[in-house]
Amino acid sequence: LSEQFEQVDSILADHAQEQGALLPVLHAIMRSYGYIPGDALGSIAGALSLSRAEVSGVVSFYHDFRSEPAAPDVLKICRAEACQAVGARQLETHAKASLKLGPGDSCHQRGITLEAVYCLGNCACGPSVSINEQLHARVTPEKFDQLMLALDCQRGK
């Protein structure tokens, strides 16, 4: 493992004797690096007697883990039921297409990371979206495009 990820070895050593250490190890790596480096998957698998595919499968299954660094602006689209009933799923499809999100749900070109969230406490006014923790209600695809334009303007793009 490269020097850049040397903390991974110490995290693995800390959890070496634990039963079911994979999730605690992945959370610790997320806290240290903000993502799970692809270069670390082999070391994690080796240390925990798992296959690389098993580790990779867990990383991609849980929304808490990302496999590449996050872009700086964080966009959350509510995926819970009340928002889905008023178009959150279509909004998410629109957002992913318009931002051309890559693996890890980040658009580095526009500096945006999409994160899953299951209720933003704004259920009566969905679809709900938060951008850098600021809540937006009744977000249609058109309103979403306006919000993205406003975000670009704030950043002087």
Ligand code: FES
């Ligand atoms: S269900 Fe979307 S904000 Fe609660």
